[in-house]
Each structure stands twice: as C-alpha cells, then as structure tokens.
Amino acid sequence: MAVVAVWKCDRDGKMFDDKKAAEAHDKMLELAANITDLIENSVKGISEEHSEAIGLLLAGKSEVLAKACKGKPELLLEEASDDSVTPLVANQ
Amino acid sequence: MAVVAVWKCDRDGKMFDDKKAAEAHDKMLELAANITDLIENSVKGISEEHSEAIGLLLAGKSEVLAKACKGKPELLLEEASDDSVTPLVANQ
Numbered sequence: 001m002a003v004v005a006v007w008k009c010d011r012d013g014k015m016f017d018d019k020k021a022a023e024a025h026d027k028m029l030e031l032a033a034n035i036t037d038l039i040e041n042s043v044k045g046i047s048e049e050h051s052e053a054i055g056l057l058l059a060g061k062s063e064v065l066a067k068a069c070k071g072k073p074e075l076l077l078e079e080a081s082d083d084s085v086t087p088l089v090a091n092q
Numbered sequence: 093m094a095v096v097a098v099w100k101c102d103r104d105g106k107m108f109d110d111k112k113a114a115e116a117h118d119k120m121l122e123l124a125a126n127i128t129d130l131i132e133n134s135v136k137g138i139s140e141e142h143s144e145a146i147g148l149l150l151a152g153k154s155e156v157l158a159k160a161c162k163g164k165p166e167l168l169l170e171e172a173s174d175d176s177v178t179p180l181v182a183n184q
Binding site: 027031034035037038045046053054057062063066070071073074077 | 119122123125126127129130131134135137138142145146149150151153154155157158160161162163165166168169
C-alpha cells in the first residue's frame with residue numbers, strides 16, 4: 001500500500017494525477033470564467049447559461065482563439081469544421 | 093480640386109482615409125463574424141443578436157483576448173474595469 005499525490009482543481013473538483021495537467025485545467029476554467037464575466041458585464045439580456053457555455057467554449061479553444069486574434073481569424077472556422085468530422089472507428 | 097483615395101470596408105461600408113486602418117477594421121469584423129459563427133454552431137438557443145454582440149465585443153478586445161488565452165486570463169478583468177473609467181477632459 002502507498003499514498004500518492006493527486007491534484008484537485010478547486011474550481012470544479014476535477015482530480016488529476018499530474019500537477020501540470022491540473023494547473024492547465026484550472027487556468028482554462030479561469031479564462032472561461034473571465035470571458036463569461038466580460039460578456040455578462042457587456043451584453044444586456046444574456047442568460048447565465050449562455051454566457052457560461054460561451055466562456056467554456058472559447059476557453060477550450062484558447063490556442064486557436066489566440067491565433068485567430070493575432071491575424072488568423074479563418075482558423076476559427078477550420079476548427080469548427082474539424083469538430084464536425086465524425087471519426088471512423090473500425091474493428092472495435 | 094483633387095481626387096483622393098479613400099478605403100471602404102466591404103463588410104459594413106465604413107470609410108477610411110488610411111488603407112491600413114481599413115484593413116485592420118476589416119480583419120476585426122472578420123474575427124467578430126467567425127467568433128459569432130463558432131458560438132452559433134456550438135451554443136444551443138443563443139439569439140443572433142447576442143452572438144453578434146459577443147463576436148464584436150471580443151473582436152474589439154482581440155489584443156487583450158490573445159494575451160488572456162496565452163496564460164494571462166486576469167487581463168480580461170483589468171480591461172473590463174478600464175472600460176468603466178470615465179476619462180477626465182480638461183480645458184477643452
């Protein structure tokens with residue numbers, strides 16, 4: 001028997017074996033929360049459900065979003081079409 | 093009398109004296125449109141009015157949004173509070 005370190009993200013309670021992965025998840029949720037705050041402070045009549053979904057959506061795509069903001073907005077559309085591809089899984 | 097070049101952004105008809113400024117405006121609107129598309133494709137029940145407002149809001153803050161996506165999410169909150177400061181204008 002042994003004890004092992006696991007890492008819990010305070011924001012949502014998600015558990016990680018790896019500290020770096022836990023920190024990355026926490027940073028993603030912080031970005032999502034701040035995008036949500038910005039939207040709620042600026043867009044009248046938006047529901048909390050929608051603003052939170054958008055925060056998580058955009059924070060989950062933060063790498064491509066950063067590139068899009070840096071002069072490659074077309075990357076956001078490529079990303080969207082990637083998501084809609086259903087992978088073929090054979091022989092399972 | 094003389095003729096001078098002016099630059100029109102096709103997307104919204106806005107006119108510019110400076111070509112670079114016109115191109116930057118066009119790129120901002122392209123980013124806004126693509127963020128809006130991504131949201132409309134991913135967030136169920138969002139209204140066109142809200143998704144367009146959010147696209148424009150975020151595209152208008154593309155520099156700080158890019159930094160936020162690169163590990164500085166707190167910048168989005170500073171930006172929000174900056175916006176609420178009313179500049180003092182004296183002697184005008």
